[in-house]
Amino acid sequence: MFDIDQVSSGQAIINVASVPQRSPFRYPGGKTWLIPTVRQWLKQENKITRELIEPFAGGGIVSLTAAFEKLAEQITMVEMDEEIAAVWEVILNEKNQWLADKIYTYDLTHANVKAELENPNKALQDVAFCTILKNRVFHGGILAKGSGMIKNGENGKGITSRWYPKTLRDRILAINFVKDKIKFIPGDAFEVLEQNIENKNAYFFIDPPYTVAGKRLYTYFDIDHERLFALTAQLQGKFMLTYDDTPEIRQLADKYRLQYRTIPMKTTLHFEKNEIIVSDNFEWWVEGKGR
Template identity: 25%
Template sequence: MTGLRGGRGALKRPVLSPLRYPGGKSTLYQNLLSVVRENNLTSGTYVEPYAGGAGAALALLITGQVQHIVINDLDPAIFAFWWAVVNEPSAFSRLIDDAKLDMHEWARQKEIYLTADRQDYMGLGFATFYLNRTNRSGALNGGVIGGVKQQGRYKIDARFNKPALVERVRLVGIHSKKIALLNIDGLDVIASYADRPKVLIYADPPYFDRSGSLYLNSFTPDDHCKLASVLNLHAQRNWLLTYDNVPQVHALYASRRRELISLNYSAHRVVKAQEVMVFSDALVTESLTTLF
């Protein structure tokens, strides 16, 4: 296996997602772009069954590399955020402009996040966004940047650049008709889209190592096995997968091509992690070995 480019060594990529997402893969933009072009998928649809921040999806769509994207997340709070931004970008932008960045408002938004009606997409979606932008590492169950007493080096507003965030929301709104939103099991998304023409599926599921509560949802060992079964069943379709580099992954995908990638994460401190990218048999990946 060779090493693919990611993290700090990656070519410049657009940062377009309004969310800060722990473990996000927007850093793989150049690799995904190469896959799209090499497999003649520039007129196709890019699908993320476990979207989270959807950084790579938005980058590929807004730069015109794909024609449509599918954003799916089973977490109702993350889905609410995407629904609000895609369907009501102007209203969402006004909430950003009017947002108070202090501990009183942080506590209020946290209460909304915990207790809001799951169908209140705007209220729940903005609370999710607010916590994501004001919590350490973007973790919704994490503590506020700067601490409750706001005595840290960085304060609650450190990752809440209102003009930049409004611009990102505006760009999502401009492309809203090319974005499909789903709030279902990722396995159902894969099964639904795998056999369609001109589709690339990128699966970035919760990992085996759940240290630090980075992921909003978690997988059981059975969930990992079910995902492998579905993807291996569609080995002749266009998909790729990233995982933590653990023996279970190599066992589950022993018949598929695998490459090691290095990514930088900043959960409390910058950590370089080695992960595994798995490819379907149908996917052409010759150019990826040059991306060091």
């Protein structure tokens, strides 16, 4: 996993600190760095997008940005992972305040975290809290099996390194202002895509588990990538599909006659790599944004 910090955009480097942080998740593989490009894509028709569908919602930064910045009238978020889904279900319903308060008042110690995670009798809101807890105290925010608690952390702060209770509370409560625009489906991305193949009014932001890092980062990493390309090629709405830049992904794009561009990005360790953006058209693409 890479802790993404910056993305190349034209002649400038856009620091993700300049992008409003809306999500309560510290999400591995998150797309905060891509937000300037997503805005460009959503604005291609010079009008507010009627509907945005995000079938692999994850940390939800694209959906939240679209909601807060009025880039879409209606947003559908879909997530299969039960833990992540629990967070969105709680945040988008009446337990929003409960979760925000629980995080803000929680006494974060190793003993308390251990007891919380080992409690076998969890209601939905408890699952949501434990998910946020793990996301913030586990290495890299990784929720998949095999991940464990931070030991040293930043400046020796250990498990408190990424625990910002006031910030998390404020982000969760802020979603109250836009949650009426958002529909959440705890389900299968493929089913939702199949149901919306003929939806010409929708924009689809599709960010699946990647072929290289997915196994290490996500519980539901094992997806049928070729089936996803085949479904994407049938969509009648507008779409943006993101992937790691590998020969296999390029071959799938070519096989289904899908246009793509590459976009470079930098990590906090200044590691440079390309990602691929597949889209139904690139009339919205500004030269210099990628290569």
